[in-house]
Amino acid sequence: MPQDEVIVELLREPEVKEKIRSIWEGLVKIGLAVITIDNVSTRGGELRELTFILPPEVVKLIENRGYGKIKIDFRECRICKVLIKYSEPVNMSRTRFIEELRRHDLTEAEVKRVVEDLKRLNITSGYTDSPFAPFVIKNVELYREYLYKKYDQALQTLKYAILKISEKEHEKEGALVTPEQEKEKKERNSRGNC
Numbered sequence: 385m386p387q388d389e390v391i392v393e394l395l396r397e398p399e400v401k402e403k404i405r406s407i408w409e410g411l412v413k414i415g416l417a418v419i420t421i422d423n424v425s426t427r428g429g430e431l432r433e434l435t436f437i438l439p440p441e442v443v444k445l446i447e448n449r450g451y452g453k454i455k456i457d458f459r460e461c462r463i464c465k466v467l468i469k470y471s472e473p474v475n476m477s478r479t480r481f482i483e484e485l486r487r488h489d490l491t492e493a494e495v496k497r498v499v500e501d502l503k504r505l506n507i508t509s510g511y512t513d514s515p516f517a518p519f520v521i522k523n524v525e526l527y528r529e530y531l532y533k534k535y536d537q538a539l540q541t542l543k544y545a546i547l548k549i550s551e552k553e554h555e556k557e558g559a560l561v562t563p564e565q566e567k568e569k570k571e572r573n574s575r576g577n578c
Contacts, residue, residue: 397543408436416442460538462488463498464531471527478518
């Protein structure tokens with residue numbers, strides 16, 4: 385999938401790593417996950433780092449509740465990646481460029497919007513129907529700098545969307561809780577009503 389690179393970069397972000405770790409630790413705390421030592425069977429059972437494991441029943445529960453269906457838009461990151469690739473010294477014809485757009489599930493209209501922004505900054509020509517190249521890069525250095533900044537902004541937007549979604553999922557009524565936690569919650573509520 386084209387967004388794999390973006391996901392890998394998101395998973396490297398310290399806040400996202402911390403949020404994921406806290407979710408795993410929370411699942412361990414309520415008994416829905418375990419921590420075990422990862423081993424490598426090809427190296428005589430060499431022990432590696434600790435890893436979190438979800439039992440198949442918990443995976444099924446999560447899938448049934450719809451937690452695995454979070455929608456996040458990776459389009460802006462994919463647009464930047466395709467345009468950055470276009471700036472590489474390899475001669476990319478219009479046909480190859482269109483193939484690259486399709487491979488990343490993008491349209492010319494989506495890319496044209498960004499190229500027109502670059503044209504206003506006098507970094508590229510306008511987007512054309514030329515059979516040779518859809519546009520000309522006037523200043524490769526500024527072009528890449530602009531796209532890397534735009535990519536980083538899109539990545540930060542995705543990161544905060546993920547962090548916000550995970551907070552909402554945690555707060556959502558019916559989130560994964562143990563019977564003990566449910567009992568404690570009812571007791572707190574009943575004490576508050578007295």
